[in-house]
Amino acid sequence: MSTATPGITSTDTATNTAAGPIAAQAVSATKIYGQGDTQVVALDSVDVTFPTGRFTAIMGPSGSGKSTLMHCVAGLDRLTSGQVLIGDIDLSELNDAQLTQLRRDRIGFVFQAFNLIPTLSMVENILLPLRLASRSPDQEWVDTVIERIGLGDRLQHRPSELSGGQQQRAAVARALASRPEIVFADEPTGNLDTSSSTEVLSIMRRAVRELGQTVVMVTHDPVAASNADRVLFLVDGKVTAELADPTPETVLDLMKRLGE
Secondary structure, three states: OOOOOOOEEEOOOHHHOOOOOEEEEEEEEEEEEOOHHHOEEEEEEEEEEEEOOOEEEEEOOOOOOHHHHHHHHOOOOOOOEEEEEEOOEEHHHOOHHHHHHHHHHHEEEEEOOOOOOOOOOHHHHHHHHHHHOOOOOOHHHHHHHHHHHOOHHHOOOOHHHOOHHHHHHHHHHHHHHOOOOEEEEEOOOOOOOHHHHHHHHHHHHHHHHHHOOOEEEEOOOHHHHOOOOEEEEEEOOEEEEEEEOOOHHHHHHHHHHOOO
16 A cells, blocks of 8 residues: 555554544454354454544444444453453453443443434433433533534424434434543444434534544444544454545545455
């Protein structure tokens, strides 16, 4: 891969570009499914850092390991070997109950399916993780999040009364409400039209730039990825390139060169 293209970093330095505090990192992260002839190496000794207050997109072809990487770093799946750290906490040292508590207290999630409770209002959905954790909300923070999300006039509505874009905005607010150290978003615009996708991505970008949130997003969409501060590209379970300050055009160009 040519080093002359602006913003592209080779794998020699791609995983070590974080400056300042690190929200999460993977060290020699390896994930293997199956055994013998059916064995699949989903992650192959991946080293990667996710800096605090930055928006990182993860891309790659089907089967590249991008979703596996996110799931392992988020504590939704365990590595076969290597380490994942959220802040200074090594996830491999936690039992299942401790891992559940860490996800609840320190991590936010946004999924392609909105996962809102249909019988609850928007504000009840947004505050649900805090209530399940028996934590009192920081009302000033929650009010700020709701203001940024732009759903102040829809708080008493139930999910069925809102559009898909509004529901996903509520899901983003729910992920941010507990002020987590890091938010993981798995194809958050996959079920949305172009206009709604633009709204949700703008909110996530503003959460990083205005609220100091850390966001890691898996996506297959070059336009979605261009909202991030950087894009990591995985191929065959390895991080093969990193693109800083992406645009749809530079993301698409690198995807083509990597063989997606």
